[in-house]
Amino acid sequence: MSNLAKLEFVALDITGKNYLSWVLDVEIHLDSKGLGETIKEANEATPQDKAKAMIFLHHHLHEGLKNEYLTVKDPHILWSNLKERYDHQKTVILPRARYEWLNLRLQDFKYVSIYNSAMFKITSQLKLCGENITDAEMLEKTYSTFHANNIVLQTQYREKGFKKYSELISCLLVAEQNNELLMKNHESRPTGSTPFPEENVTTHNGKETKNRDYSSSSG
Structure with missing residues (x-):
């Protein structure tokens, strides 16, 4: 030992x-x-x-x-x-990482921080296999997977013209903390197509209940 x-x-x-x-x-x-x-x-x-x-x-x-x-x-x-x-491990990890990247959606996560962790986990695996994901791709992935109810916010963030993914995430985290950004899970997503079921039920200091209340009042 x-x-x-x-x-x-x-x-x-x-x-x-x-x-x-x-x-x-x-x-x-x-x-x-x-x-x-x-x-x-x-x-x-x-x-x-x-x-x-x-x-x-x-x-x-x-x-x-x-x-x-x-x-x-x-x-x-x-x-x-x-x-x-x-080295054959690449043939195992790469297809899975590509699949997770394809199915990664901001709207599937209750909190921006959990989405951000998933983003870095996937992009790190891709990088280990020789495939680099650019900031532009990470930005577009995030913009294009906002929940449909947040389409106005999506447009507003696009117009800010971020060049780095980290800058966008920092803004989203601040907005979330100030209750300006409402994250909703997509209830109608087909069974089996969500690659991150664990993250959808994570709670942070009791905030899950608060988000549920927002969802019910807006829907």
Whole structure:
């Protein structure tokens, strides 16, 4: 257990389920230690740097993986072997992330903060798989999925001409806190088509009841 406390990030699981995020963590940490070249092809890293990189990589592997690759002493070879073994995770994660992006709608969330978390979770998964979502795409996704009852607000926010998604979300959060923005779930959405059922029932400090009252009074 003492070794677990020293991990700088979660070790690579033997199933490879966290491979994509693990790769990013490794690259960042190796670069910070001046060891980034050790995992690249045809690198000219010193034996000392390769040894340091191997110690770091081994420390962040599942015990089963350590045993399987016990005889590998070159960090680039180990890196390549792990890539061949687990890079297929993209074929699993990418279709799901694309589906969630396609079905992401602001109107399906009771709170802007929960929508924002879902947005970053999906776009991060897409980025890990090599697909970048631009600020313009995030802005359009948000504008176009306002609830139908908030079409006037949607127009007003569009006219503000935001260039960054973060700027729009900041305004929406302030508006929500001031009770100027009413978020409503789309009750008539077909069963099974909502990708985030958990978020729709989340409450924050009792605000769920308040939103229900607004919905009933406006509908």
